[in-house]
Amino acid sequence: MDILERPPGEVRFRDPQIEMAHGAGGKLTRRLIEGLILPLLRNPVLAPLSDSAVFDMNGVRVATTADAYVVKPLRFAGGSIGELAVNGTVNDLAVAGAHPVGLMATFILEAGLRGDDLRLEVEAVASAARRAGVAIFGGDTKVVEHGFADGMYVSTFGIGTVDPRARLDARAVRAGDRILLSGPIGDHGITILLARGELDLEADTLVSDTRSVLPFVDALLDSAAAGLRWMRDPTRGGVATALNELASECALGIAIFEDAIPLRDEVRGACEILGLDPLHIANEGQLLAVVAAEEADVALEAMQAVPGGERAACIGEVRTAPAKTVLAHNGYGGSRAVDMLVGDPLPRIC
Amino acid sequence: MKYVDEFRDPQLIRNVAGEIARSVDPNHEYRIMEVCGGHTHAIYRHGLQDVLPENLRLVHGPGCPVCVLPTGRVDDGLSIAEHPGVILTAFGDMMRVPGTRGTPLELKARGADIRMVYSPLDALRLAQNEPTKHVCFFAIGFETTAPSTALTLLRAKALGVRNFSIFCNHVTIVPAIRAILESPDMRLDGFIGPGHVSTVSGCRPYEFIARDYGKPVVVAGFEPLDLLEAILMVVRQLNAKEAKVENQYRRIVPWEGNMPALRAMSDVFELRPYFEWRGLGFISQSALKLLPAYAAWDAEVQFEIPGVRVTDPRAAQCGEVLKGVLRPPQCKLFGKECNPEHPVGALMVSSEGACAAYYRYVRYEDDAANAQPVTS
Numbered sequence: 001m002d003i004l005e006r007p008p009g010e011v012r013f014r015d016p017q018i019e020m021a022h023g024a025g026g027k028l029t030r031r032l033i034e035g036l037i038l039p040l041l042r043n044p045v046l047a048p049l050s051d052s053a054v055f056d057m058n059g060v061r062v063a064t065t066a067d068a069y070v071v072k073p074l075r076f077a078g079g080s081i082g083e084l085a086v087n088g089t090v091n092d093l094a095v096a097g098a099h100p101v102g103l104m105a106t107f108i109l110e111a112g113l114r115g116d117d118l119r120l121e122v123e124a125v126a127s128a129a130r131r132a133g134v135a136i137f138g139g140d141t142k143v144v145e146h147g148f149a150d151g152m153y154v155s156t157f158g159i160g161t162v163d164p165r166a167r168l169d170a171r172a173v174r175a176g177d178r179i180l181l182s183g184p185i186g187d188h189g190i191t192i193l194l195a196r197g198e199l200d201l202e203a204d205t206l207v208s209d210t211r212s213v214l215p216f217v218d219a220l221l222d223s224a225a226a227g228l229r230w231m232r233d234p235t236r237g238g239v240a241t242a243l244n245e246l247a248s249e250c251a252l253g254i255a256i257f258e259d260a261i262p263l264r265d266e267v268r269g270a271c272e273i274l275g276l277d278p279l280h281i282a283n284e285g286q287l288l289a290v291v292a293a294e295e296a297d298v299a300l301e302a303m304q305a306v307p308g309g310e311r312a313a314c315i316g317e318v319r320t321a322p323a324k325t326v327l328a329h330n331g332y333g334g335s336r337a338v339d340m341l342v343g344d345p346l347p348r349i350c
Numbered sequence: 351m352k353y354v355d356e357f358r359d360p361q362l363i364r365n366v367a368g369e370i371a372r373s374v375d376p377n378h379e380y381r382i383m384e385v386c387g388g389h390t391h392a393i394y395r396h397g398l399q400d401v402l403p404e405n406l407r408l409v410h411g412p413g414c415p416v417c418v419l420p421t422g423r424v425d426d427g428l429s430i431a432e433h434p435g436v437i438l439t440a441f442g443d444m445m446r447v448p449g450t451r452g453t454p455l456e457l458k459a460r461g462a463d464i465r466m467v468y469s470p471l472d473a474l475r476l477a478q479n480e481p482t483k484h485v486c487f488f489a490i491g492f493e494t495t496a497p498s499t500a501l502t503l504l505r506a507k508a509l510g511v512r513n514f515s516i517f518c519n520h521v522t523i524v525p526a527i528r529a530i531l532e533s534p535d536m537r538l539d540g541f542i543g544p545g546h547v548s549t550v551s552g553c554r555p556y557e558f559i560a561r562d563y564g565k566p567v568v569v570a571g572f573e574p575l576d577l578l579e580a581i582l583m584v585v586r587q588l589n590a591k592e593a594k595v596e597n598q599y600r601r602i603v604p605w606e607g608n609m610p611a612l613r614a615m616s617d618v619f620e621l622r623p624y625f626e627w628r629g630l631g632f633i634s635q636s637a638l639k640l641l642p643a644y645a646a647w648d649a650e651v652q653f654e655i656p657g658v659r660v661t662d663p664r665a666a667q668c669g670e671v672l673k674g675v676l677r678p679p680q681c682k683l684f685g686k687e688c689n690p691e692h693p694v695g696a697l698m699v700s701s702e703g704a705c706a707a708y709y710r711y712v713r714y715e716d717d718a719a720n721a722q723p724v725t726s
Contacts, residue, residue, distance in 0.1 A: 019459040027691065199468055265351055272354060275391075275443075275701070331360035332367070332574070334397025336711040342690050343455070346442035346466070 011035040019343075025236025025282070026341030030245075051233070052096035054162060061162035063098035065089055068155040074117065076195035078187075078207025082124030084284060085154040087210050088235065090132045093158050094217045095231040095287065097166025102137035103129065104157040109141065110149040121152065132212040134158075165225035170249035173229045178296035179256065179316040182216050182287040182309055183209070185239055186267040189281035189345075193270070201273065203266035211285035215306045220289055223302035227292030234288050237341045240279035242288055243326045244340040254326040256316035256338070279328070280341045290318065353601075357573030358396075366578040367401040373585045380406040381537055381674055382584050385527060386544035387414025387702030388572055394711035396574045406581070409674030410697070410704030412526045412630060413544050415491040416443050417668075417696040417703040419519055420628045421660035424449035427488045427517050430653050431462040437480065438464045439473040440488040441495075443700045448693060450660055454488075470502035470516070477506075477514035486515045486649050494546040496520040496638060497611035500618040503640070506647055517649035518639055521625060523547050524555050525636035531563050535675050540584040542577065543569035545599045550615075552607025553595050560593040571599040618644060626659075628696035629668030666695030671704055678708040685709060 013035030021028045033049060045053045052063040069085045079087075085105060093100045105125055109118065129136055187209040194201060213233055220228050230250075234242040239261075247254045263278055271278045285308075291299045296314060303312035326338040356362075374380060384390055390410045393399065399408065412418055428449050431438035438454070445454045445466055458464040463483075467473045470487045477485035489499045499516060506514050523544060530536060543556050548569045556567045566587035570580030580598040587593065597603055618641060625637030640648040649655070662668065665683050670676040678684055678697065688694035690706050697705035 017456070017459050019455055021455065198472070268354075269351060272351075330397060331358075332363040332401060334400045334574070336394060336397045337713060339710050343446060346445055 021343035023236075024341060024344045026241050026280075026343065028343060029237070030340070050096060051092035052098065052160075054096055054098075061164070063093050063096040063160045063162050064158065065092040065096075066155070066157045067092060068153060070150065070153050071192065072150045073195055074121065074151050076208055077191050079210035079284070080121060080124045081152065081154055082121035083128045084210050085156050086125055086128035086132060086134075087212050087284060088233075089156040089158040090134060090212045090214060091233040091285075091287075093160040094212070094214045095233050096160075096162060097168050097217065097221070097231070098160035098162045099214070100132065100134040100158055100160040102135050102159055105136055105139040106155040107139065107141045108149055108153040108155065109143045110151055111143055111146045113151050118152065121154070125154075128212075132214060163221055165221050166228070167225075168228065168230055170230050170246055173246065173250040173252060173290050173318055174292070175252055175318050175320045176293045177229060177290045177318040178293055178300075178314050179243070179254065179318070180289045180291055180296065180300055180303060181239070181262065181313055181315045182213065182303055182306075183285075183311045184262040184264045184267070185234070185283055185286060186271065186278040186281035187264065188284040189238070190267045190270045192282075193274075199274075201270060203270065206264065206266040209283055209285035211308065213285060213287040216287045216289075216303055216309060216312075219302040219306050219309075220291070220299055224291055224295035224299035227295030227299065228289060229292065230290040232288045234283050234286060236282050238278070238280045238282060239286075239288060240277065240326065240338045241340045243338070246290070247324050247326050250318070251323055253319040253322050253324070254316060255319050256326065256328050258328050259331045260313050260315045262311040262313050276345045277338075279338055280345050293317075354573065357571070357575040359575065363401065363574050363578060366575060366582055370406065370578065370582050370585060371403045373582065373589060374403050374406055375589070376405060378405065380539050380585060380588065381409050382406070382540045382542060382581060383409040383411045383530070383538050383674060384542040384570075384577075385411035385413045385523060386542075386546065387417065387700065387704075388546060389542060389544070389570065389577060390414070390704050390707050391702045392572045392574070392577060394707040397711070398574060398577060399712070401578070402581070406585070408581075409538060410671065410678075410707075411541075412530065412627065412672050413492065413523060413547070414697070414700050414702040414704075415495070415521065416447055416700035418521065418526070418627045418629065419447065419490055420626045420662075421449055422626070422658040423519055425451065425658040425660065426655045427519070428452075428454060428457055428462075429656055429658075430486050430488075430517060430649055431457060431464050433484075433653060435483050436463065437476065437483050437485045438462070438488060439467045439476065439485060440464065441468075441490065442466050443702075444488055444490060447699050450658075470499050471505070474502050474506055474511060474514055477511050478509075481513060484513045484515065486517055486653075488517050488519070490519045492521055492523050492544070492547045493550040493615075494544075496619065497550055497608070497614050500611075500614040503618050503644055503647055504614060507644070512646065515647050515649040515652050516640060516644075518619070520619065520638040521627070521636055522621075522638065523551075524558075525633045526627065526630065527556075527559065529630055529633050529636075530673055531559065531565070533673050535670075536673060538565065538674055539588055540566040541568070542580050542584065543567045543595070545569060545571050545576075545603065548597075548599065548603045548607075550608050550611045553597050553603065553605050554607070556595045560595050564593045566593050566596075568596045569599050569603055571602065617641075628662060629666075629672050631669075662696070663694050668695040668697050668705075671697055678705040679713075681705070685713060
């Protein structure tokens, strides 16, 4: 039963208070949205709970998305909050098969924020928008008292037109379809963890993967539009959460091959030390796609031909069983279930 | 990645798994306990049960320090955070452990100043940076983490940092293993000894298991090949009707232990006469407390600790799972009332707990066929 058909109130939100984990993108986030927000705001456009809302406007298929960016520190290796805000919004439109037309950006500023820091972030917004080929149409600025925000927050809204070749629907996914991934996972999440300076770990070469995934989407639509079933940018909650949502929506099993998943040594090393699963770590510039088996090879070649897509890989396939489950298989015959993230990823002690 | 890739080599793993399959007697059921929670996690994380023969069963032991911490001690620790001006610090995997009034994360969401640290030294540094606050470190763990608590205390004393304290919940593994061996329904054939604990304590403390109880012990590392090799070593001892302590994790574990770490521990800690373990009850001389010389840094002296006792939920069958009598899905609450988001029993609490690891990695299997208790 998908979310559209689910009777109102099936998922209940009984948590007594909001915790940080409700914003981590895993199970608790899902419960908050499905159990509290969706029942009160329910309508057919909202119901699929995609990152973008897709609807028909005077014969044109339009996608819209809204997002908010709260990140500490504001700047980190490979990116900053301003760049994230543009790329993240563009990516939410892109995985709906849409080309962005324009964005709005609202800046919530904490009194005491240095003018130079704000200028840097507005410049980051401008240059990321230029790179993605989208304009900032408007927005708002608000200032809150010192101590009420981590320097600044950015809230965005984006609108785009859906490519007529895109026919994306989790319910169209079939057993045998292939799972493609655009590149190494976990770079953003581990970069942020290291940038907070709480760990005596260093990975000089590791940078956030924040970027627009539009070139990958274009490559997939140009090479294999007919076989392209589903796309997602695996951000908070990581690849594990995105694939679990897919498994649940298509009511099939997802098999992934651990050896095929691209992963940098720095990310793998940090995850080994901290007891974290790279599949749960956030990404900001990767694309997951489900493509029909007969078109998977050509689609993968097209992704690998995109600059920055050299390590794109086929990481798994859709199977009939076990339904609604993601199973990871390793190279020596072992397997494990891959669950959605529960709460925030927390390091183990030994 | 050095020290990882060579221990995950698929061909080598298949070879050792094949050797185990050839070595086991098909008419005998082998029950081998991995004492350490890190092993439990690694076994499920790497799907090792898939490559082992069906008549070789891994039983998950009491070595997850978060899991065995009783609810009352969690409540006691969290009560410290309610004192004005106190910052309570804890390891990441403590943060979701429930007390009767919520987890540290839930209390933090309600306004308590509770912070995650990666080591007790980070907590001490926080105390130095926040001289107007009192920073308490909620110390948990076996011999693996106790030395870092000890060294932190020694440093706090040397530096004269007085706005810092330790709420000591360190436990020692040997009394827990002894309690399991003494249990009348014990049905184990051998042990995989804890790798991290043994880096500190060495291998000698397990000699009584072989000598007094006739069970083989092999101390093992945490990679798939480490664990399979250790299992093979236990099977070979059993086939040869031998019982001795062997060290598979020689690249890390010194037979005699880590003397400076043991010395730091004895400088700072003494044994408590008894301590409560979640799922196992009271075990004598199984936990550490600070020596009186460190009373100024002992949270149990510095704060009024309520000394809460909370009975383990009766329906949760943690004790039976810990002793290998039941497998996680055979507990009445498994996956229903008790799950990682809302743990009822000890073993669902941390990702290293047997039930949490099983829930996370293996729950897709249809356990209906295996839903009978283990028979000896």
